[in-house]
Amino acid sequence: MKSETHISELRPPPIEPANYLNADHGVKSWLFTTDHKRIGLLFLASITLMFTLGGVFAMLIRLELLTPKGDLVSADTYNKLFTMHGVIMVFFFLIPSIPAVLGNFLIPLMIGARDLAFPRLNLLSWYIYLAGAAFTLWAIVSGGVDTGWTFYTPFSTAASNTEVIKTGCGIMIMGFSSILTGLNFIVTTHKLRAPGMTWFRLPLFVWAIYATSMIMVLATPVLTITLALMAIERAFGIGIFDPALGGDPILFQHLFWFYSHPAVYIMILPGMGVVTELICAFSRQRVIGYTGVAIATLAIAFFGFLVWGHHMFVAGEAAYAAMAFSFLSFAVAVPSAVKVFYWTATLYRGSISFEAPMLYALGFIGLFTIGGMTGLFLAALGLDVHVHDTYFVVAHFHYIMVGGSLLAYFGGLHYWFPKITGRMYPEGWARLAALTIFAGFNLTFFPQFILGYLGMPRRYYSYPESFQTLNVLSTAGASILALGLLIPAVYFLWSWFYGPPAGPDPWNAKGLEWTIASPPPKENFIVTPVVTSEAYDYEVAEIEPGLFYEEAD
Amino acid sequence: MSYRVERMPEMQFRDLEQQQETAQFGMWVFLATELLLFGALFTAYTVFRYFYPAVFAEASHGLNAVIGTVNTAILIVSSVFVALAVAAVKSGRRKAFLFDLSAAIFLGTAFMALKGYEYYEHYQNNEFPGLAFDYAVPNAPIRQVYFFLYFAMTGLHAIHLTVGILLLVYVLVRAYRQHYSTAYFAPVENAGLYWHFVDIVWIFLYPLLYLIDIHH
Numbered sequence A: 001m002k003s004e005t006h007i008s009e010l011r012p013p014p015i016e017p018a019n020y021l022n023a024d025h026g027v028k029s030w031l032f033t034t035d036h037k038r039i040g041l042l043f044l045a046s047i048t049l050m051f052t053l054g055g056v057f058a059m060l061i062r063l064e065l066l067t068p069k070g071d072l073v074s075a076d077t078y079n080k081l082f083t084m085h086g087v088i089m090v091f092f093f094l095i096p097s098i099p100a101v102l103g104n105f106l107i108p109l110m111i112g113a114r115d116l117a118f119p120r121l122n123l124l125s126w127y128i129y130l131a132g133a134a135f136t137l138w139a140i141v142s143g144g145v146d147t148g149w150t151f152y153t154p155f156s157t158a159a160s161n162t163e164v165i166k167t168g169c170g171i172m173i174m175g176f177s178s179i180l181t182g183l184n185f186i187v188t189t190h191k192l193r194a195p196g197m198t199w200f201r202l203p204l205f206v207w208a209i210y211a212t213s214m215i216m217v218l219a220t221p222v223l224t225i226t227l228a229l230m231a232i233e234r235a236f237g238i239g240i241f242d243p244a245l246g247g248d249p250i251l252f253q254h255l256f257w258f259y260s261h262p263a264v265y266i267m268i269l270p271g272m273g274v275v276t277e278l279i280c281a282f283s284r285q286r287v288i289g290y291t292g293v294a295i296a297t298l299a300i301a302f303f304g305f306l307v308w309g310h311h312m313f314v315a316g317e318a319a320y321a322a323m324a325f326s327f328l329s330f331a332v333a334v335p336s337a338v339k340v341f342y343w344t345a346t347l348y349r350g351s352i353s354f355e356a357p358m359l360y361a362l363g364f365i366g367l368f369t370i371g372g373m374t375g376l377f378l379a380a381l382g383l384d385v386h387v388h389d390t391y392f393v394v395a396h397f398h399y400i401m402v403g404g405s406l407l408a409y410f411g412g413l414h415y416w417f418p419k420i421t422g423r424m425y426p427e428g429w430a431r432l433a434a435l436t437i438f439a440g441f442n443l444t445f446f447p448q449f450i451l452g453y454l455g456m457p458r459r460y461y462s463y464p465e466s467f468q469t470l471n472v473l474s475t476a477g478a479s480i481l482a483l484g485l486l487i488p489a490v491y492f493l494w495s496w497f498y499g500p501p502a503g504p505d506p507w508n509a510k511g512l513e514w515t516i517a518s519p520p521p522k523e524n525f526i527v528t529p530v531v532t533s534e535a536y537d538y539e540v541a542e543i544e545p546g547l548f549y550e551e552a553d
Numbered sequence B: 001m002s003y004r005v006e007r008m009p010e011m012q013f014r015d016l017e018q019q020q021e022t023a024q025f026g027m028w029v030f031l032a033t034e035l036l037l038f039g040a041l042f043t044a045y046t047v048f049r050y051f052y053p054a055v056f057a058e059a060s061h062g063l064n065a066v067i068g069t070v071n072t073a074i075l076i077v078s079s080v081f082v083a084l085a086v087a088a089v090k091s092g093r094r095k096a097f098l099f100d101l102s103a104a105i106f107l108g109t110a111f112m113a114l115k116g117y118e119y120y121e122h123y124q125n126n127e128f129p130g131l132a133f134d135y136a137v138p139n140a141p142i143r144q145v146y147f148f149l150y151f152a153m154t155g156l157h158a159i160h161l162t163v164g165i166l167l168l169v170y171v172l173v174r175a176y177r178q179h180y181s182t183a184y185f186a187p188v189e190n191a192g193l194y195w196h197f198v199d200i201v202w203i204f205l206y207p208l209l210y211l212i213d214i215h216h
Helices: A002-010 A027-031 A036-064 A075-111 A119-141 A155-159 A164-191 A204-236 A249-283 A290-304 A319-347 A356-379 A381-387 A391-421 A427-454 A465-498 A538-542 A545-552 B016-051 B053-062 B065-091 B094-124 B140-176 B186-210
Strands: none
Touching: A036 A075, A036 A119, A036 A391, A036 A465, A075 A119, A075 A164, A075 A204, A075 A249, A075 A391, A119 A164, A155 A204, A164 A204, A164 B016, A204 A249, A204 A290, A204 B016, A204 B140, A249 A290, A249 A319, A249 A356, A249 A391, A249 B016, A290 A319, A319 A356, A319 A381, A356 A381, A356 A391, A356 A427, A391 A427, A391 A465, A427 A465, B016 B053, B016 B140, B016 B186, B053 B140, B065 B094, B065 B186, B094 B140, B140 B186
């Protein structure tokens, strides 16, 4: 008896294998980390906070629009609500979402590197993001801003009496974070690929982040300067946008959209990358048309730089310029459609299973298609005059940003959650949440297409009574959407601590990130992997072992 | 030139060579983003000059073309010294390396001093929008735009040159402490690249701002 007790006392507690989460402990080990995986999680925490705030603003907007009269908030407050909703969701959630969280976590794992090229710069980019967010929150606390997220001059520089400069500074600072993240990804993809990881063996997610990074690096500085000029004009009464000072307000719109249209592709391209990975993993097929998807990714990034003028069709743009921009906007649809066709072709004859990430991916394809097709309505010069500045536009870009980017982000979070945490989330709840989000989203935004087509303008806090039914539907949808978004928040937190262990590759998926332990060790790969095939060799693995060896002989 | 400390590559690199290549590539990507930063201002300049060529030509007489020309020469010579410094560190000539760096820093500072004097002149001549500007003259709003662009473009350039000078000072201090060798000189090359970029921006600013109407 005595000796037995002795032995059980000596038996060591079950040891968790060393990984990036338990390698160091304490707040300091997180605040000064240069590990790309931890920085990805720091971004996850901060953008989740901002997303929640932006979501609260969205709910307040929808509640105000429940009734035709302005009764919940005043007109001024309403202007601030939609502005802060746009600013936070665009600059502090969507733009960093997939690149800074999933990109940060996955790029080195996917290309077989131990970290990004510049780990300290990576950490700096998180701190810069925090500084930008702090400025913007300061602007909110000191009264908010009411110009719309577009800051059109001369209203923003001469008329508005809200916190334009603070918000502008916040966005400018955030821009530097975005530039540094993009720079880091470009250099990493070029220089740190493992031996044998050629460009056309890269996972398409890496291609997508690479193209996104190009846009971040080349478009963001233009926004930086534009916002700086706007702030100077507002602060000192000197400048180049206000006609009273000899300036040109359309110039502001050109410069602003030179960034902000490509920014749409910063939001959607990473989503497309995620969806490509999900489609392959859950239809157990090599992606059809790898090269086509890769080239379409670059083509979208390239054309994205040439279409900004379609935001100014009714702003006094020259007729020939408008025609060129209209044509080029139609041209973007080609590579986008190419991708949709390749995804559906990959699904065809695949052995599809409907795990939660796949539900998000399928939702993405449908909603992105609707968002993209309605984009063509807006690119058409004649039709745009009718629906410009109506809820049709609002519905269109929410189909891209929420139906596209947000769904892809959630799909990606579910798919790589086991890799990030080493644990599984509850599949049943996750499917329920995915379906709730899909239903809530469509109920929110589909009525807005009709509202816009009927002529309800955006950015008004009251509307004629004939629009009420559709607005009530939209608000009901927003409530369902909010509920759907709360479910993952709960089970992700729960599974992080109590979920069943996932193992290195719970999806039986391919790609370098699934060859290492979950959660990954601190320096990712103990031995640098040598890559001999592309990331999607599903067919090879599906063949039964005996047959495989026979053929190999 | 000898190592003071044996330099090891950082964890994510195979060897020191890969690390240096990566650093240099990073600087090129950074310069691409810088190019677009100035690009927005060049676009604004192009638009306004296209709309108001006569006012821009007239307003450009307010600039001191002599100082502008001298400053251009100063920057070109400074770039030569930076190029010589990079060549010197690569071939291990320590004295030449330190001298070339110091000369470039001196020239950069001289440029800034002359630029400061020019700004002071504009202030005295009421050509400084925001601080002292004469709105009574004909075409004052467009003149205001010209001078605003002049200050925005040369000001952004001056900020970059200041950063460049600080970078070279940092490299000089590290060079003095023997941090660089014929095997490790990526920071020197990168500071040099940055310097040349800032120099090239000026090469465009000089004719666009100073020489619009010089034949009169």
